[in-house]
Amino acid sequence: MRLTRREFxxxxxxxxxxxxxPAGVFSACSVSSNAARAAxxxxxxxxxxxxxxxxxxxxxxxxxxxxxxxxxxxxxxxWKEDGKGESIWDRFAHTPGxxxxxxxxxxACDSYHRWHEDIAxxxxxxxxxxxxxxxxPRIQPSGSGPANxxxxxxxxxxxxxxxxxxxxxxxxxxxxxLPQVLEDAGGWTNRDTSSRFADYVELASRxxxxxxxxxxxxxxxxxxxxxxxxxxxxxxxRKSLLDFLRASHTVNLAQGASFRAxxxxxxxxxxxxxxxxxPCEPATNSEEDKLATERAHAMTNLWFLEPALNGRYPEALxxxxxxxxxxxxxxFEKMKAPLDFIGVNLYYRAIVSAPxxxxxxxxxxxxxxxxxxxxxxxxPKTDFGWEIWPQALYDMVTRITRDFNRPVIEITxxxxxxxxxxxxxxxxxxxxxxxxxxxxxxxxxxxIADGADVRGYHAWSLMDNFxxxxxxxxxxxxxxxxxxxQQRTIKESGRWYAKxxxxxxxxxxxxxxxx
Ligand code: IFM
Numbered sequence: 001m002r003l004t005r006r007e008f009x010x011x012x013x014x015x016x017x018x019x020x021x022p023a024g025v026f027s028a029c030s031v032s033s034n035a036a037r038a039a040x041x042x043x044x045x046x047x048x049x050x051x052x053x054x055x056x057x058x059x060x061x062x063x064x065x066x067x068x069x070x071x072x073x074x075x076x077x078x079w080k081e082d083g084k085g086e087s088i089w090d091r092f093a094h095t096p097g098x099x100x101x102x103x104x105x106x107x108a109c110d111s112y113h114r115w116h117e118d119i120a121x122x123x124x125x126x127x128x129x130x131x132x133x134x135x136x137p138r139i140q141p142s143g144s145g146p147a148n149x150x151x152x153x154x155x156x157x158x159x160x161x162x163x164x165x166x167x168x169x170x171x172x173x174x175x176x177x178l179p180q181v182l183e184d185a186g187g188w189t190n191r192d193t194s195s196r197f198a199d200y201v202e203l204a205s206r207x208x209x210x211x212x213x214x215x216x217x218x219x220x221x222x223x224x225x226x227x228x229x230x231x232x233x234x235x236x237x238r239k240s241l242l243d244f245l246r247a248s249h250t251v252n253l254a255q256g257a258s259f260r261a262x263x264x265x266x267x268x269x270x271x272x273x274x275x276x277x278x279p280c281e282p283a284t285n286s287e288e289d290k291l292a293t294e295r296a297h298a299m300t301n302l303w304f305l306e307p308a309l310n311g312r313y314p315e316a317l318x319x320x321x322x323x324x325x326x327x328x329x330x331x332f333e334k335m336k337a338p339l340d341f342i343g344v345n346l347y348y349r350a351i352v353s354a355p356x357x358x359x360x361x362x363x364x365x366x367x368x369x370x371x372x373x374x375x376x377x378x379x380p381k382t383d384f385g386w387e388i389w390p391q392a393l394y395d396m397v398t399r400i401t402r403d404f405n406r407p408v409i410e411i412t413x414x415x416x417x418x419x420x421x422x423x424x425x426x427x428x429x430x431x432x433x434x435x436x437x438x439x440x441x442x443x444x445x446x447x448i449a450d451g452a453d454v455r456g457y458h459a460w461s462l463m464d465n466f467x468x469x470x471x472x473x474x475x476x477x478x479x480x481x482x483x484x485x486q487q488r489t490i491k492e493s494g495r496w497y498a499k500x501x502x503x504x505x506x507x508x509x510x511x512x513x514x515x
Contacts, residue, residue: 050391052442054509061448065168065456066501067129068122068478069413071175071219073105074465076135078112082150085141087177088187088228092235103471109463110486115158118462119165121479121488125498129168131274131412131458132158133175133219136200139207143179143196152207159211169212170410170458172274173201173258175219176228176235183236188225188247191326194254201258202265209266216343216412217258220276221251221304230365233469241365245325252307252335259308259337273308274343274412277301278350279395283374288354292371296352299369301396305342307335309404317369341455342400343412349392351376382436384417384474390439397447397454408453414440415460417467417474420491428480428491437497441506459497463488 073089080086093104111118122130136143138151162169174197182193201217224234229247232239255273262271280297282289298306298314306314311332313320353374355366366372379387397409416436422428437459448454464477472483478494481487490498500506 050394050443052390052394052439052446054442057508058442058445058506060445060504060506061454062504064504065129065170065410065458066127066497066504067131067168067170067456067458068125068127068462069131069458069460070111070118070462070465071133071172072135072138073108073175073177074461074467075109075111075118075463077105077107077110079104079106081112082138082154083141083148084135084151085137085143086180087135087137088180088183088235089177091180091183092237095237098237099469100471100473103466103473105466107483108466109481109483109488112154114486116161117488119161119167121462121490121494122167123165124490125478125494126502127167127498128501129170129456129458130162130462131170131172131216133172133177134204135177136174137177137179139203140179140200141181143182144199147203147207155208159208163211168214169208170214170216170456171204171208171212172216172219173204174217176224178236187236188229188250189238189243191246191250191253194250194257197254198257198261202261205262205265205269209262209269213268214270214272215262216272216274217255217262217337218251218273218304219412220274220345221248221255222300223276225251241368242324244365245321248303249325249327249331252304253331255304255308256335256337259339270340271337272339272341272343272410273304273337274345274410275301275305276345277396277400278346278348279392279399280350280352283351283353286354289352292354293352295369296350296371296373299371300350301400305404307332308337308339311336319368321368339407341408341410342404343410344396344400345413345460346393346396346411347414347416348379348387349376349389349395382416382432383419384470386416388416388436388439390443392443393440394443394447397444397452398450401447401452406451406453408455410455411444411457413458413460415476417476419473419475422480422489426489428489430491430493433478433491433493434496437493438506441500445506 073087079090089105093099134155139147141148159169178187182196187193225244225247227234228236229238230241230244259271262269278300280293280300282293294316298316302314306312350373352371355370355372360366360370376387379389381387400409416433418430418432420428420430441457444454444457459478461476463479464475464481466472467474478491478497480489480491
Protein backbone atom coordinates (compact mmCIF):
# COMPACT_ATOMS: atom_id res chain seq x y z
CA MET A 1 0.00 0.00 0.00
CA ARG A 2 2.71 2.54 0.28
CA LEU A 3 6.37 3.10 0.10
CA THR A 4 6.92 0.39 2.55
CA ARG A 5 4.95 -2.76 2.50
CA ARG A 6 4.57 -6.33 1.41
CA GLU A 7 8.16 -7.24 0.92
CA PHE A 8 10.55 -7.47 3.69
CA UNK A 9 14.11 -6.45 3.77
CA UNK A 10 15.84 -9.24 5.57
CA UNK A 11 19.27 -9.53 7.02
CA UNK A 12 20.59 -12.49 8.94
CA UNK A 13 20.45 -10.52 12.15
CA UNK A 14 17.01 -9.14 11.83
CA UNK A 15 14.63 -11.60 10.27
CA UNK A 16 12.14 -11.34 13.09
CA UNK A 17 12.24 -7.57 13.09
CA UNK A 18 12.02 -7.34 9.35
CA UNK A 19 9.22 -9.86 9.10
CA UNK A 20 6.98 -7.33 10.78
CA UNK A 21 7.93 -4.80 8.21
CA PRO A 22 6.43 -3.62 5.03
CA ALA A 23 8.98 -2.81 2.36
CA GLY A 24 9.86 -0.03 0.04
CA VAL A 25 12.18 2.82 -0.54
CA PHE A 26 13.45 2.92 2.97
CA SER A 27 13.67 -0.72 3.73
CA ALA A 28 15.22 -1.85 0.50
CA CYS A 29 18.54 -2.15 2.24
CA SER A 30 19.29 -4.17 5.32
CA VAL A 31 17.40 -3.58 8.54
CA SER A 32 19.66 -3.10 11.51
CA SER A 33 19.07 -4.88 14.76
CA ASN A 34 16.87 -3.24 17.37
CA ALA A 35 19.18 -4.65 20.00
CA ALA A 36 22.20 -2.89 18.60
CA ARG A 37 20.32 0.38 18.43
CA ALA A 38 18.90 0.06 21.88
CA ALA A 39 22.42 -0.27 23.25
CA UNK A 40 23.22 3.38 22.66
CA UNK A 41 19.88 5.13 22.54
CA UNK A 42 16.56 5.04 24.31
CA UNK A 43 13.70 3.26 22.51
CA UNK A 44 10.84 5.64 22.01
CA UNK A 45 7.94 3.52 20.89
CA UNK A 46 5.30 2.96 23.52
CA UNK A 47 4.84 -0.60 24.67
CA UNK A 48 1.11 -0.55 23.99
CA UNK A 49 -1.20 1.22 21.63
CA UNK A 50 -3.45 3.57 23.65
CA UNK A 51 -6.47 1.70 24.97
CA UNK A 52 -9.46 3.68 23.85
CA UNK A 53 -12.50 3.64 26.08
CA UNK A 54 -14.75 0.68 25.31
CA UNK A 55 -17.14 0.91 28.24
CA UNK A 56 -19.73 3.05 26.52
CA UNK A 57 -21.16 2.96 23.03
CA UNK A 58 -19.84 5.44 20.49
CA UNK A 59 -22.08 7.22 18.05
CA UNK A 60 -20.71 8.31 14.70
CA UNK A 61 -21.65 11.63 13.06
CA UNK A 62 -24.99 11.88 11.27
CA UNK A 63 -24.87 10.76 7.63
CA UNK A 64 -21.62 8.90 8.20
CA UNK A 65 -20.69 6.64 5.28
CA UNK A 66 -20.29 2.98 6.14
CA UNK A 67 -18.69 1.20 3.26
CA UNK A 68 -16.37 -1.39 1.85
CA UNK A 69 -13.71 -1.04 -0.82
CA UNK A 70 -12.59 -3.17 -3.77
CA UNK A 71 -10.55 -2.71 -6.95
CA UNK A 72 -11.28 -3.79 -10.52
CA UNK A 73 -8.32 -6.11 -11.08
CA UNK A 74 -8.75 -7.71 -7.68
CA UNK A 75 -12.38 -8.73 -8.16
CA UNK A 76 -13.68 -8.41 -11.72
CA UNK A 77 -12.07 -11.19 -13.76
CA UNK A 78 -13.30 -11.12 -17.40
CA TRP A 79 -9.83 -9.94 -18.30
CA LYS A 80 -10.41 -9.93 -22.03
CA GLU A 81 -14.14 -9.62 -22.38
CA ASP A 82 -16.24 -7.01 -24.15
CA GLY A 83 -13.32 -5.30 -25.82
CA LYS A 84 -11.19 -4.81 -22.71
CA GLY A 85 -7.52 -4.19 -23.47
CA GLU A 86 -4.60 -5.84 -21.70
CA SER A 87 -3.44 -4.12 -18.52
CA ILE A 88 -0.02 -4.17 -16.89
CA TRP A 89 -1.46 -6.47 -14.23
CA ASP A 90 -2.70 -8.94 -16.87
CA ARG A 91 0.79 -9.00 -18.35
CA PHE A 92 2.54 -9.20 -14.96
CA ALA A 93 0.33 -11.98 -13.57
CA HIS A 94 0.72 -13.96 -16.77
CA THR A 95 4.49 -13.83 -16.39
CA PRO A 96 5.66 -17.01 -14.61
CA GLY A 97 7.13 -16.47 -11.15
CA UNK A 98 5.58 -13.10 -10.46
CA UNK A 99 2.57 -14.11 -8.32
CA UNK A 100 2.39 -16.61 -5.47
CA UNK A 101 1.11 -20.01 -6.65
CA UNK A 102 0.89 -18.70 -10.21
CA UNK A 103 -2.47 -17.06 -9.40
CA UNK A 104 -3.92 -14.46 -11.76
CA UNK A 105 -6.84 -12.05 -11.78
CA UNK A 106 -8.26 -13.62 -14.97
CA UNK A 107 -11.37 -14.72 -13.08
CA ALA A 108 -10.80 -13.39 -9.52
CA CYS A 109 -14.26 -13.03 -7.89
CA ASP A 110 -15.96 -12.90 -11.29
CA SER A 111 -17.56 -9.64 -10.24
CA TYR A 112 -17.80 -8.48 -13.83
CA HIS A 113 -20.66 -10.97 -14.07
CA ARG A 114 -21.71 -11.22 -10.42
CA TRP A 115 -21.85 -7.56 -9.40
CA HIS A 116 -25.53 -7.92 -8.53
CA GLU A 117 -24.53 -10.55 -5.93
CA ASP A 118 -21.98 -8.07 -4.56
CA ILE A 119 -24.65 -5.42 -4.20
CA ALA A 120 -26.83 -7.94 -2.37
CA UNK A 121 -23.94 -8.51 0.08
CA UNK A 122 -23.68 -4.78 0.70
CA UNK A 123 -27.40 -4.48 1.24
CA UNK A 124 -27.28 -7.33 3.73
CA UNK A 125 -24.52 -5.42 5.53
CA UNK A 126 -26.61 -2.20 5.62
CA UNK A 127 -23.89 -0.27 3.82
CA UNK A 128 -24.39 3.12 2.23
CA UNK A 129 -21.12 3.54 0.33
CA UNK A 130 -19.21 1.33 -2.10
CA UNK A 131 -15.69 2.21 -3.14
CA UNK A 132 -14.81 0.41 -6.38
CA UNK A 133 -12.47 1.16 -9.25
CA UNK A 134 -12.89 1.52 -12.97
CA UNK A 135 -10.62 -0.57 -15.15
CA UNK A 136 -9.01 1.97 -17.50
CA PRO A 137 -8.37 -0.65 -20.26
CA ARG A 138 -12.09 -1.52 -20.29
CA ILE A 139 -12.77 2.10 -21.21
CA GLN A 140 -9.75 2.76 -23.44
CA PRO A 141 -8.33 -0.62 -24.46
CA SER A 142 -5.14 0.95 -25.76
CA GLY A 143 -4.97 3.89 -23.38
CA SER A 144 -6.22 6.64 -25.69
CA GLY A 145 -8.99 7.44 -28.14
CA PRO A 146 -12.75 7.06 -27.90
CA ALA A 147 -14.45 5.08 -25.16
CA ASN A 148 -15.36 1.41 -25.54
CA UNK A 149 -19.14 1.55 -25.15
CA UNK A 150 -19.35 -1.94 -23.60
CA UNK A 151 -17.03 -0.83 -20.80
CA UNK A 152 -19.04 2.35 -20.24
CA UNK A 153 -22.30 0.38 -20.16
CA UNK A 154 -20.96 -2.11 -17.64
CA UNK A 155 -20.14 0.56 -15.07
CA UNK A 156 -23.35 2.46 -15.87
CA UNK A 157 -25.35 -0.60 -14.90
CA UNK A 158 -23.33 -0.96 -11.69
CA UNK A 159 -23.76 2.72 -10.77
CA UNK A 160 -27.49 2.65 -11.45
CA UNK A 161 -27.99 -0.47 -9.36
CA UNK A 162 -25.99 1.01 -6.47
CA UNK A 163 -28.07 4.17 -6.52
CA UNK A 164 -31.22 2.10 -6.56
CA UNK A 165 -29.94 0.23 -3.50
CA UNK A 166 -29.20 3.61 -1.84
CA UNK A 167 -25.49 2.95 -1.82
CA UNK A 168 -23.18 5.82 -2.80
CA UNK A 169 -20.98 4.93 -5.79
CA UNK A 170 -17.52 6.06 -4.61
CA UNK A 171 -15.33 5.70 -7.66
CA UNK A 172 -11.56 5.23 -7.92
CA UNK A 173 -10.29 6.07 -11.38
CA UNK A 174 -6.94 4.33 -11.13
CA UNK A 175 -6.30 1.32 -8.95
CA UNK A 176 -3.11 0.15 -10.67
CA UNK A 177 -4.28 -1.40 -13.98
CA LEU A 178 -2.57 0.80 -16.58
CA PRO A 179 -3.29 -0.17 -20.22
CA GLN A 180 -0.28 -2.24 -21.34
CA VAL A 181 0.02 -0.19 -24.53
CA LEU A 182 0.86 2.86 -22.43
CA GLU A 183 3.44 0.90 -20.45
CA ASP A 184 5.03 -0.09 -23.75
CA ALA A 185 5.45 3.64 -24.41
CA GLY A 186 7.15 4.20 -21.03
CA GLY A 187 4.17 4.04 -18.69
CA TRP A 188 4.31 6.36 -15.71
CA THR A 189 7.94 7.20 -16.44
CA ASN A 190 6.71 8.93 -19.59
CA ARG A 191 5.39 12.41 -18.86
CA ASP A 192 2.86 12.07 -21.65
CA THR A 193 0.96 9.47 -19.56
CA SER A 194 -0.30 12.33 -17.38
CA SER A 195 -2.20 13.76 -20.36
CA ARG A 196 -3.50 10.30 -21.34
CA PHE A 197 -4.81 9.90 -17.79
CA ALA A 198 -6.51 13.30 -17.85
CA ASP A 199 -8.24 12.37 -21.14
CA TYR A 200 -9.50 9.11 -19.64
CA VAL A 201 -10.76 10.90 -16.53
CA GLU A 202 -12.65 13.33 -18.72
CA LEU A 203 -14.31 10.41 -20.54
CA ALA A 204 -15.25 8.89 -17.20
CA SER A 205 -16.73 12.08 -15.80
CA ARG A 206 -18.76 12.61 -18.97
CA UNK A 207 -20.03 9.02 -18.85
CA UNK A 208 -21.05 8.76 -15.18
CA UNK A 209 -20.67 12.24 -13.69
CA UNK A 210 -24.42 12.81 -13.86
CA UNK A 211 -24.80 10.05 -11.24
CA UNK A 212 -21.41 9.83 -9.50
CA UNK A 213 -20.52 12.78 -7.27
CA UNK A 214 -17.53 11.41 -5.32
CA UNK A 215 -14.31 10.39 -7.06
CA UNK A 216 -10.79 9.35 -6.22
CA UNK A 217 -8.20 10.02 -8.91
CA UNK A 218 -5.66 7.50 -7.66
CA UNK A 219 -5.41 4.66 -5.22
CA UNK A 220 -2.20 4.72 -3.19
CA UNK A 221 0.14 6.44 -5.61
CA UNK A 222 3.12 5.75 -3.37
CA UNK A 223 2.42 2.01 -3.48
CA UNK A 224 2.19 1.52 -7.21
CA UNK A 225 5.03 3.92 -7.95
CA UNK A 226 7.33 2.30 -5.42
CA UNK A 227 6.43 -1.38 -5.73
CA UNK A 228 6.06 -1.22 -9.50
CA UNK A 229 9.09 0.93 -10.35
CA UNK A 230 11.66 0.51 -7.58
CA UNK A 231 10.93 -2.77 -5.79
CA UNK A 232 9.75 -4.58 -8.91
CA UNK A 233 7.31 -6.76 -6.97
CA UNK A 234 4.20 -5.25 -8.58
CA UNK A 235 3.37 -4.48 -12.18
CA UNK A 236 5.10 -3.40 -14.32
CA UNK A 237 8.02 -4.93 -12.40
CA ARG A 238 10.61 -2.19 -12.94
CA LYS A 239 13.50 -1.88 -10.50
CA SER A 240 15.12 1.47 -10.97
CA LEU A 241 15.53 4.52 -8.76
CA LEU A 242 15.38 6.76 -11.80
CA ASP A 243 12.10 5.17 -12.92
CA PHE A 244 10.74 5.64 -9.41
CA LEU A 245 11.60 9.35 -9.45
CA ARG A 246 10.23 9.96 -12.93
CA ALA A 247 7.05 7.96 -12.32
CA SER A 248 6.49 9.94 -9.11
CA HIS A 249 6.61 13.21 -10.97
CA THR A 250 4.38 12.04 -13.83
CA VAL A 251 1.77 10.84 -11.32
CA ASN A 252 1.89 14.21 -9.56
CA LEU A 253 1.40 15.97 -12.90
CA ALA A 254 -1.43 13.54 -13.70
CA GLN A 255 -3.12 14.30 -10.40
CA GLY A 256 -3.20 18.02 -11.26
CA ALA A 257 -4.24 17.51 -14.90
CA SER A 258 -7.00 15.00 -14.15
CA PHE A 259 -8.35 17.10 -11.28
CA ARG A 260 -8.76 20.03 -13.67
CA ALA A 261 -10.28 17.79 -16.37
CA UNK A 262 -12.86 16.38 -13.96
CA UNK A 263 -13.80 19.76 -12.49
CA UNK A 264 -14.08 21.29 -15.99
CA UNK A 265 -16.72 18.70 -16.90
CA UNK A 266 -18.39 18.39 -13.49
CA UNK A 267 -17.70 21.47 -11.35
CA UNK A 268 -19.72 20.19 -8.41
CA UNK A 269 -17.95 16.80 -8.24
CA UNK A 270 -16.08 16.03 -5.01
CA UNK A 271 -12.61 14.86 -5.94
CA UNK A 272 -9.90 13.29 -3.81
CA UNK A 273 -7.19 10.64 -3.90
CA UNK A 274 -6.84 7.61 -1.61
CA UNK A 275 -3.35 7.92 -0.10
CA UNK A 276 -1.59 5.12 1.72
CA UNK A 277 -0.57 6.50 5.07
CA UNK A 278 1.25 5.41 8.20
CA PRO A 279 2.21 7.64 11.10
CA CYS A 280 5.98 7.54 11.50
CA GLU A 281 7.58 7.14 14.92
CA PRO A 282 11.30 7.38 15.66
CA ALA A 283 12.80 4.12 16.87
CA THR A 284 14.80 5.96 19.53
CA ASN A 285 15.00 9.50 20.86
CA SER A 286 18.29 10.19 19.09
CA GLU A 287 18.34 13.35 16.96
CA GLU A 288 19.28 11.26 13.90
CA ASP A 289 16.25 9.01 14.26
CA LYS A 290 13.94 11.98 14.79
CA LEU A 291 15.23 13.69 11.66
CA ALA A 292 14.93 10.46 9.70
CA THR A 293 11.36 10.14 10.93
CA GLU A 294 10.37 13.50 9.47
CA ARG A 295 11.90 12.48 6.15
CA ALA A 296 10.04 9.17 6.32
CA HIS A 297 6.79 11.04 7.03
CA ALA A 298 7.44 13.28 4.03
CA MET A 299 8.11 10.30 1.80
CA THR A 300 5.41 7.97 3.12
CA ASN A 301 2.58 10.42 3.65
CA LEU A 302 3.29 13.63 1.73
CA TRP A 303 5.07 12.69 -1.49
CA PHE A 304 1.82 12.87 -3.49
CA LEU A 305 -0.29 14.95 -1.09
CA GLU A 306 1.89 18.02 -0.74
CA PRO A 307 2.28 18.49 -4.54
CA ALA A 308 -1.52 18.34 -4.89
CA LEU A 309 -2.42 20.66 -2.05
CA ASN A 310 0.55 23.03 -2.06
CA GLY A 311 2.17 22.65 -5.48
CA ARG A 312 5.56 21.59 -4.13
CA TYR A 313 7.49 18.57 -2.94
CA PRO A 314 7.77 18.15 0.84
CA GLU A 315 10.31 20.44 2.46
CA ALA A 316 11.97 17.60 4.36
CA LEU A 317 13.01 16.23 0.96
CA UNK A 318 14.18 19.54 -0.50
CA UNK A 319 17.44 17.95 -1.72
CA UNK A 320 15.66 16.05 -4.51
CA UNK A 321 17.34 15.80 -7.89
CA UNK A 322 14.94 17.89 -9.98
CA UNK A 323 16.53 17.06 -13.32
CA UNK A 324 16.50 13.33 -12.66
CA UNK A 325 12.82 13.58 -11.76
CA UNK A 326 12.07 15.33 -15.03
CA UNK A 327 10.78 18.48 -13.32
CA UNK A 328 10.33 21.35 -15.81
CA UNK A 329 9.61 24.98 -15.24
CA UNK A 330 5.93 25.55 -14.52
CA UNK A 331 5.41 21.98 -13.25
CA PHE A 332 4.77 22.99 -9.64
CA GLU A 333 1.72 24.95 -10.73
CA LYS A 334 0.59 22.03 -12.91
CA MET A 335 0.78 19.55 -10.00
CA LYS A 336 -1.73 21.52 -7.96
CA ALA A 337 -5.01 19.73 -7.29
CA PRO A 338 -6.95 21.34 -4.44
CA LEU A 339 -8.60 18.08 -3.42
CA ASP A 340 -12.06 18.24 -1.85
CA PHE A 341 -11.18 15.42 0.52
CA ILE A 342 -8.18 13.36 1.56
CA GLY A 343 -8.67 9.62 1.33
CA VAL A 344 -6.71 7.74 4.00
CA ASN A 345 -5.81 4.07 3.53
CA LEU A 346 -4.28 2.98 6.80
CA TYR A 347 -3.31 -0.40 8.15
CA TYR A 348 -0.30 0.11 10.46
CA ARG A 349 2.34 2.52 11.73
CA ALA A 350 5.96 2.89 10.67
CA ILE A 351 8.94 2.97 13.00
CA VAL A 352 11.94 4.76 11.59
CA SER A 353 15.65 4.95 12.22
CA ALA A 354 18.53 6.72 10.48
CA PRO A 355 20.69 4.56 8.24
CA UNK A 356 24.39 4.36 9.08
CA UNK A 357 26.93 6.07 6.83
CA UNK A 358 27.84 2.68 5.41
CA UNK A 359 24.22 1.85 4.61
CA UNK A 360 23.82 5.21 2.92
CA UNK A 361 26.90 4.62 0.84
CA UNK A 362 25.88 1.18 -0.28
CA UNK A 363 22.25 1.87 -1.18
CA UNK A 364 21.41 4.59 -3.65
CA UNK A 365 17.90 5.11 -2.31
CA UNK A 366 19.10 5.50 1.27
CA UNK A 367 21.57 8.06 0.04
CA UNK A 368 18.70 9.98 -1.45
CA UNK A 369 16.13 9.34 1.28
CA UNK A 370 18.08 8.86 4.48
CA UNK A 371 15.52 7.04 6.60
CA UNK A 372 14.66 3.40 6.96
CA UNK A 373 11.78 1.47 8.43
CA UNK A 374 12.48 -0.95 11.23
CA UNK A 375 9.98 -3.47 12.47
CA UNK A 376 8.02 -3.55 15.66
CA UNK A 377 7.25 -6.60 17.72
CA UNK A 378 4.89 -4.75 20.05
CA UNK A 379 1.45 -5.18 18.55
CA PRO A 380 -0.23 -8.46 17.58
CA LYS A 381 0.05 -9.49 13.92
CA THR A 382 -2.46 -10.39 11.24
CA ASP A 383 -1.96 -13.57 9.21
CA PHE A 384 -0.11 -11.37 6.70
CA GLY A 385 2.32 -10.31 9.46
CA TRP A 386 1.14 -6.71 9.66
CA GLU A 387 1.21 -5.13 13.10
CA ILE A 388 -2.18 -4.17 14.52
CA TRP A 389 -1.85 -0.70 16.01
CA PRO A 390 -5.21 1.09 16.24
CA GLN A 391 -3.62 4.25 17.54
CA ALA A 392 -1.95 4.64 14.15
CA LEU A 393 -5.33 5.69 12.76
CA TYR A 394 -5.84 8.26 15.51
CA ASP A 395 -2.31 9.64 15.10
CA MET A 396 -2.50 9.91 11.32
CA VAL A 397 -5.94 11.45 11.11
CA THR A 398 -5.16 14.02 13.80
CA ARG A 399 -1.82 14.93 12.19
CA ILE A 400 -3.42 15.46 8.77
CA THR A 401 -6.14 17.48 10.46
CA ARG A 402 -3.53 19.71 12.15
CA ASP A 403 -1.13 20.07 9.24
CA PHE A 404 -3.68 20.67 6.48
CA ASN A 405 -6.16 22.94 8.19
CA ARG A 406 -8.85 20.42 9.04
CA PRO A 407 -9.57 18.94 5.61
CA VAL A 408 -12.48 16.61 4.90
CA ILE A 409 -11.18 13.06 5.37
CA GLU A 410 -12.59 9.74 4.20
CA ILE A 411 -11.11 6.51 5.50
CA THR A 412 -10.91 4.85 2.13
CA UNK A 413 -9.39 1.58 3.41
CA UNK A 414 -8.48 -0.27 6.55
CA UNK A 415 -8.58 -3.98 7.17
CA UNK A 416 -6.76 -7.17 8.00
CA UNK A 417 -5.92 -10.50 6.40
CA UNK A 418 -7.06 -13.51 8.42
CA UNK A 419 -7.45 -16.76 6.60
CA UNK A 420 -10.27 -18.29 8.67
CA UNK A 421 -12.42 -20.59 6.58
CA UNK A 422 -15.89 -22.09 7.03
CA UNK A 423 -16.47 -24.38 10.03
CA UNK A 424 -18.50 -27.61 9.87
CA UNK A 425 -21.71 -25.56 9.68
CA UNK A 426 -20.37 -23.29 6.99
CA UNK A 427 -20.00 -20.32 9.34
CA UNK A 428 -16.87 -18.17 9.16
CA UNK A 429 -16.00 -17.19 12.71
CA UNK A 430 -13.45 -14.43 12.28
CA UNK A 431 -13.51 -12.83 15.72
CA UNK A 432 -10.03 -11.37 15.15
CA UNK A 433 -11.35 -9.30 12.24
CA UNK A 434 -14.20 -7.98 14.39
CA UNK A 435 -11.65 -6.98 17.03
CA UNK A 436 -9.52 -5.22 14.40
CA UNK A 437 -12.34 -3.09 13.00
CA UNK A 438 -13.75 -2.39 16.44
CA UNK A 439 -10.41 -1.08 17.71
CA UNK A 440 -9.63 0.97 14.60
CA UNK A 441 -13.15 2.46 14.67
CA UNK A 442 -12.71 3.36 18.34
CA UNK A 443 -9.49 5.16 17.48
CA UNK A 444 -11.24 6.92 14.62
CA UNK A 445 -14.12 8.00 16.85
CA UNK A 446 -11.60 9.59 19.21
CA UNK A 447 -10.00 11.47 16.34
CA ILE A 448 -13.44 12.76 15.35
CA ALA A 449 -14.16 13.76 18.95
CA ASP A 450 -10.84 15.63 18.93
CA GLY A 451 -11.90 17.66 15.90
CA ALA A 452 -11.16 15.64 12.74
CA ASP A 453 -13.75 15.99 9.96
CA VAL A 454 -14.12 12.36 8.92
CA ARG A 455 -17.03 11.47 6.64
CA GLY A 456 -16.77 7.71 6.16
CA TYR A 457 -15.02 4.40 6.83
CA HIS A 458 -14.47 1.76 4.13
CA ALA A 459 -13.41 -1.68 5.28
CA TRP A 460 -10.94 -3.40 2.99
CA SER A 461 -12.53 -5.45 1.64
CA LEU A 462 -16.10 -6.34 0.72
CA MET A 463 -14.97 -9.89 0.02
CA ASP A 464 -11.82 -12.00 -0.23
CA ASN A 465 -10.03 -11.26 -3.47
CA PHE A 466 -6.79 -11.25 -5.45
CA UNK A 467 -4.14 -9.76 -3.17
CA UNK A 468 -1.64 -8.70 -5.85
CA UNK A 469 1.72 -10.53 -5.58
CA UNK A 470 0.21 -12.71 -2.83
CA UNK A 471 -2.44 -14.06 -5.18
CA UNK A 472 -5.39 -15.55 -3.30
CA UNK A 473 -3.35 -16.45 -0.22
CA UNK A 474 -4.48 -13.50 1.94
CA UNK A 475 -8.16 -13.04 2.76
CA UNK A 476 -9.21 -9.51 3.72
CA UNK A 477 -12.97 -9.85 3.10
CA UNK A 478 -16.01 -9.29 5.27
CA UNK A 479 -17.48 -11.95 3.02
CA UNK A 480 -15.80 -15.26 2.29
CA UNK A 481 -15.34 -16.28 -1.35
CA UNK A 482 -15.02 -19.89 -2.40
CA UNK A 483 -12.89 -19.32 -5.48
CA UNK A 484 -13.89 -22.66 -6.99
CA UNK A 485 -17.63 -22.04 -6.95
CA GLN A 486 -17.60 -18.24 -6.53
CA GLN A 487 -20.04 -18.65 -3.68
CA ARG A 488 -19.98 -15.67 -1.31
CA THR A 489 -20.76 -16.11 2.41
CA ILE A 490 -20.93 -13.23 4.85
CA LYS A 491 -18.46 -13.80 7.68
CA GLU A 492 -19.24 -13.06 11.31
CA SER A 493 -17.30 -9.82 10.88
CA GLY A 494 -19.66 -8.84 8.05
CA ARG A 495 -22.66 -9.48 10.30
CA TRP A 496 -21.10 -7.45 13.07
CA TYR A 497 -20.29 -4.59 10.65
CA ALA A 498 -23.91 -4.67 9.44
CA LYS A 499 -25.11 -3.97 12.98
CA UNK A 500 -22.63 -1.14 13.48
CA UNK A 501 -23.66 0.43 10.16
CA UNK A 502 -27.38 0.10 10.87
CA UNK A 503 -27.03 1.72 14.31
CA UNK A 504 -24.35 4.22 13.21
CA UNK A 505 -22.91 3.25 16.56
CA UNK A 506 -20.09 1.14 17.90
CA UNK A 507 -21.51 -0.90 20.76
CA UNK A 508 -19.92 -0.85 24.20
CA UNK A 509 -18.06 -3.98 25.20
CA UNK A 510 -19.59 -6.01 27.99
CA UNK A 511 -17.46 -6.73 31.06
CA UNK A 512 -16.73 -10.27 29.79
CA UNK A 513 -15.74 -9.01 26.36
CA UNK A 514 -13.35 -6.52 27.96
CA UNK A 515 -11.39 -9.27 29.65
O1 IFM B 1 -5.36 -5.10 -1.50
C1 IFM B 1 -4.76 -3.88 -1.23
C2 IFM B 1 -5.43 -2.75 -1.98
O2 IFM B 1 -5.45 -2.98 -3.35
C3 IFM B 1 -4.68 -1.47 -1.74
N1 IFM B 1 -4.54 -1.23 -0.33
C4 IFM B 1 -4.06 -2.29 0.50
C5 IFM B 1 -4.84 -3.56 0.25
C6 IFM B 1 -4.28 -4.70 1.12
O3 IFM B 1 -2.96 -4.91 0.80
